[in-house]
Amino acid sequence: MRRILLVLLLSVSLIACDTDSTSDTSSEPAALMAEPVAFEPTEAGRPPKSALASEQVVHRGNAEEPQTLDPHLAQGVPAMTILRDLFEGLTTTEPNGRIVPGSAAHWDISRDGLVYTFYLDPDSRWSNGEPLTAQDFVWSWKRVVDPATAASYGRMLVPVKNAGAILAGEMAVDSLGVEALSDSSFQVTLEAPTPYFLGLLAHPTTYPVHRPSLEAHGAAHVRPGQLVSNGAYSLSDWQVRASIDLVGNPHYRRAGEVIVERVVYYPFDDEGTEFNRFRAGDLHWTYQVPSNRFGWLQDNMSEALQVAPWFGTYFFGFNLQQPPFQDNLALRQALNLAVDREILTSRVTRFGEIPTYNLIPPGLPDYTPFVPEQAEWTQGEREAASQRLYAEAGYSRDNPLTVELRYNSSENHRRVAVAVAAMWKQVLGVQTRLINEEFRVFLQNRTMGRVTEAFRAGWIGDYQDAFTFLELFHSQHARNDTGYANPRYDLLLEQIAAERISALRRNLMIEAERMLLADQVILPTFVYVSKRLVNPRLKGWQDNVMDHHLTRHMYLLRSIESTVPDAHTGQTEDG
Amino acid sequence: MLTYSIKRLASAIPTLFFLITVAFFLIRIAPGGPFDTERALPAEIEANLAAKYHLDEPLVFQYARYLWQIARFDFGPSFHYLDWSINDLIAQGAPVSFTLGAMALVIALLVGVPIGAWAALRQNRPTDYTVMSVAMVGISIPNFVMAPLLILLFAVTLGWLPAGGWAFEPSRMLLPVITLALPMIAYIARITRGSMIEVLHSSFIRTARAKGMPEKEVLMNHALRPALLPVISYLGPAAAGILTGSVVVERIFTIPGIGSYFVQGALNRDYTLVMGVVILYGVLIIAFNFLVDLLYAWLDPRIRYDEVDV
Numbered sequence: 001m002r003r004i005l006l007v008l009l010l011s012v013s014l015i016a017c018d019t020d021s022t023s024d025t026s027s028e029p030a031a032l033m034a035e036p037v038a039f040e041p042t043e044a045g046r047p048p049k050s051a052l053a054s055e056q057v058v059h060r061g062n063a064e065e066p067q068t069l070d071p072h073l074a075q076g077v078p079a080m081t082i083l084r085d086l087f088e089g090l091t092t093t094e095p096n097g098r099i100v101p102g103s104a105a106h107w108d109i110s111r112d113g114l115v116y117t118f119y120l121d122p123d124s125r126w127s128n129g130e131p132l133t134a135q136d137f138v139w140s141w142k143r144v145v146d147p148a149t150a151a152s153y154g155r156m157l158v159p160v161k162n163a164g165a166i167l168a169g170e171m172a173v174d175s176l177g178v179e180a181l182s183d184s185s186f187q188v189t190l191e192a193p194t195p196y197f198l199g200l201l202a203h204p205t206t207y208p209v210h211r212p213s214l215e216a217h218g219a220a221h222v223r224p225g226q227l228v229s230n231g232a233y234s235l236s237d238w239q240v241r242a243s244i245d246l247v248g249n250p251h252y253r254r255a256g257e258v259i260v261e262r263v264v265y266y267p268f269d270d271e272g273t274e275f276n277r278f279r280a281g282d283l284h285w286t287y288q289v290p291s292n293r294f295g296w297l298q299d300n301m302s303e304a305l306q307v308a309p310w311f312g313t314y315f316f317g318f319n320l321q322q323p324p325f326q327d328n329l330a331l332r333q334a335l336n337l338a339v340d341r342e343i344l345t346s347r348v349t350r351f352g353e354i355p356t357y358n359l360i361p362p363g364l365p366d367y368t369p370f371v372p373e374q375a376e377w378t379q380g381e382r383e384a385a386s387q388r389l390y391a392e393a394g395y396s397r398d399n400p401l402t403v404e405l406r407y408n409s410s411e412n413h414r415r416v417a418v419a420v421a422a423m424w425k426q427v428l429g430v431q432t433r434l435i436n437e438e439f440r441v442f443l444q445n446r447t448m449g450r451v452t453e454a455f456r457a458g459w460i461g462d463y464q465d466a467f468t469f470l471e472l473f474h475s476q477h478a479r480n481d482t483g484y485a486n487p488r489y490d491l492l493l494e495q496i497a498a499e500r501i502s503a504l505r506r507n508l509m510i511e512a513e514r515m516l517l518a519d520q521v522i523l524p525t526f527v528y529v530s531k532r533l534v535n536p537r538l539k540g541w542q543d544n545v546m547d548h549h550l551t552r553h554m555y556l557l558r559s560i561e562s563t564v565p566d567a568h569t570g571q572t573e574d575g
Numbered sequence: 576m577l578t579y580s581i582k583r584l585a586s587a588i589p590t591l592f593f594l595i596t597v598a599f600f601l602i603r604i605a606p607g608g609p610f611d612t613e614r615a616l617p618a619e620i621e622a623n624l625a626a627k628y629h630l631d632e633p634l635v636f637q638y639a640r641y642l643w644q645i646a647r648f649d650f651g652p653s654f655h656y657l658d659w660s661i662n663d664l665i666a667q668g669a670p671v672s673f674t675l676g677a678m679a680l681v682i683a684l685l686v687g688v689p690i691g692a693w694a695a696l697r698q699n700r701p702t703d704y705t706v707m708s709v710a711m712v713g714i715s716i717p718n719f720v721m722a723p724l725l726i727l728l729f730a731v732t733l734g735w736l737p738a739g740g741w742a743f744e745p746s747r748m749l750l751p752v753i754t755l756a757l758p759m760i761a762y763i764a765r766i767t768r769g770s771m772i773e774v775l776h777s778s779f780i781r782t783a784r785a786k787g788m789p790e791k792e793v794l795m796n797h798a799l800r801p802a803l804l805p806v807i808s809y810l811g812p813a814a815a816g817i818l819t820g821s822v823v824v825e826r827i828f829t830i831p832g833i834g835s836y837f838v839q840g841a842l843n844r845d846y847t848l849v850m851g852v853v854i855l856y857g858v859l860i861i862a863f864n865f866l867v868d869l870l871y872a873w874l875d876p877r878i879r880y881d882e883v884d885v
Contacts, residue, residue, distance in 0.1 A: 154620055242830075273828070276738045440608070444607045479613070
């Protein structure tokens with residue numbers, strides 16, 4: 001009953017928004033959409049003090065409550081966002097997503113690309129003032145690969161020597177290829193050159209954890225008052241499912257450059273609620289926007305609406321382990337060609353998603369995805385080819401394919417699935433049975449591969465490299481729910497992992513993607529976009545494909561209305 | 576009375592035991608586990624997690640372990656909120672839900688009973704019809720419609736009250752409490768009206784009136800007390816329900832109560848969390864039903880539970 005209520009609730013909160021869309025919009029609180037002052041940035045590219053709002057407190061909506069704030073155990077975008085504010089890895093990101101030195105001021109890479117020596121920034125400290133040392137990293141990384149820790153992203157460190165064997169329980173934890181050469185130099189030995197290794201070091205799994213507090217408090221070491229971190233902010237308060245409050249860390253190595261003094265993260269179960277809080281002026285930054293209101297938002301809140309390509313692809317998988325898709329390339333190709341991506345993105349998802357025929361999204365600095373030829377065709381040509389292949393596969397309008405299309409319960413997934421089924425029906429006459437399942441039931445069915453035929457899938461890359469997508473289809477990968485097992489593809493992946501020359505490696509990756517697409521393992525539909533509402537006074541951040549936005553880059557400008565000089569502002573600035 | 580109370584409390588133990596057993600095995604039957612995610616874990620890590628949380632043991636062992644734990648009032652670690660134990664989560668969420676629920680309950684009684692009694696006194700007159708129609712509407716509008724409407728009006732459009740979020744301040748509590756109280760007011764008003772009409776037609780009221788007792792005294796001393804009996808029996812389970820929070824209200828107003836745990840716990844396969852809130856709810860239901868029975872005896876002199884008088 002409660003479950004039904006929940007579903008009803010979702011739909012009604014949307015209806016509630018829709019009813020409102022007809023009402024006049026002049027009721028937007030003035031303060032929310034107040035235009036920010038114009039300013040000339042200083043030489044460092046930062047705003048002058050006079051342009052800044054007197055109170056630098058940012059309120060950010062953050063989807064679900066984080067499962068944990070232990071960087072080694074955390075998973076999910078909301079937890080990672082908070083961890084990037086609390087901690088800092090050896091590298092970090094600029095507002096545009098570029099990887100730059102973090103806790104490590106600089107590093108040397110050996111000629112063969114196997115040994116990295118990091119020299120820690122002498123100003124790097126823990127939030128309790130203790131210096132951050134190379135030993136902290138050695139201990140933390142060993143904790144990540146220790147099977148007893150059961151780190152959710154333990155495999156992130158697999159490029160490090162012996163990490164894979166340690167995770168599998170085959171080698172001792174101490175054999176991990178890391179060493180503290182001195183208090184400030186940390187050396188890592190890799191299994192194979194890994195071009196994206198520096199990018200991995202900005203991921204929370206590689207962050208250092210403060211050993212004394214973990215040993216003193218156990219799992220409770222992440223609670224307020226006990227969490228010692230090394231990032232721009234420290235944890236000041238945590239009310240479960242209400243708010244997580246961070247304040248500037250005075251011991252942070254660049255504390256002087258941080259403008260936002262306090263950031264509060266709020267979890268939201270419901271996007272409509274978050275939207276209302278933003279409209280009421282309670283939030284500067286939302287995690288998402290109500291999914292079917294793009295038109296309204298564009299018309300009424302265009303200065304706040306922010307949409308940018310994201311490093312993820314929405315696709316459907318075919319279960320290759322049983323009929324009807326097993327050994328039926330023509331059928332898979334026919335279904336693939338029958339889907340009109342343009343209609344899907346312009347009429348169904350409608351948030352500027354990018355139609356795609358690829359697995360790997362655009363935007364990687366070192367990878368140009370191979371473009372399958374059907375991407376260049378007109379939809380008419382695709383449909384003609386689709387019908388021909390459908391007949392080749394032994395089906396016709398009189399003898400249509402009956403197929404199950406499975407997705408996890410969500411209004412958005414339902415709409416996409418309905419549209420895809422309608423296109424299959426219209427172009428080919430396919431009879432599709434739509435099956436929606438609660439998330440964990442869906443995942444289990446996908447993993448087992450016994451009842452699935454075609455199923456929804458999606459992937460957001462973990463690090464900026466095409467390999468994060470390609471490895472999913474290795475025959476042994478735990479998330480390879482299609483059951484794709486192509487020894488040539490597996491071999492390619494192994495070659496990519498071992499290749500030292502980046503141009504050759506890139507070509508191997510293009511070859512792998514081409515092979516995967518030619519085998520029609522998946523039906524890619526569109527590239528995800530990140531979409532949120534941001535108060536126009538909040539600046540300092542930029543769109544980036546990984547969608548990482550650190551609060552320490554941000555600042556709040558004064559609004560034009562409040563620039564009229566008054567005693568109050570003068571006082572705060574003096575203080 | 577004492578014997579009765581002891582008997583009742585003793586019978587609560589098998590009831591709870593039955594509840595715990597059924598809930599424990601039901602949640603385990605659900606497909607999928609607490610550590611399933613889209614990013615599948617390597618087999619060795621999954622095995623480690625299972626071992627850490629004793630999920631690799633036979634179910635009967637886990638059940639025995641769980642019973643032994645809760646016998647010591649330890650509800651175990653959460654399988655989803657890794658940094659907190661179930662005791663922590665309930666200790667943080669329950670005061671929030673209790674406060675909101677208790678306030679809604681008090682308001683519902685203070686408003687619902689007088690309205691119902693008033694309508695009964697004006698039975699079949701325009702006032703009665705108006706009050707009862709409004710009450711019917713109150714029952715029919717679900718809280719997931721009422722809550723967004725209240726937010727749109729008072730928070731987004733008028734800007735008088737916050738659109739959600741939680742703090743122990745009147746401004747943050749007002750809208751959620753109203754949302755929770757409205758349907759209860761309507762229920763209580765309807766029940767009071769019905770039983771009041773019945774009582775007003777009974778012989779002891781006629782006798783009281785015949786003896787020349789002032790009407791005010793007839794109503795307050797003789798009519799209201801028995802008329803409240805059905806309200807009290809409604810309140811037992813209703814109070815347990817409202818004090819354990821409402822998933823809808825918590826979701827829409829972003830309130831960190833325990834109501835959402837009934838749903839989130841099940842969706843996340845957070846076995847221990849589901850057990851924790853189910854047990855809490857069970858204990859409250861049993862406790863309130865017991866209280867209701869005691870109140871019955873106090874309100875209606877005709878009801879006595881055992882030979883020994885109080």
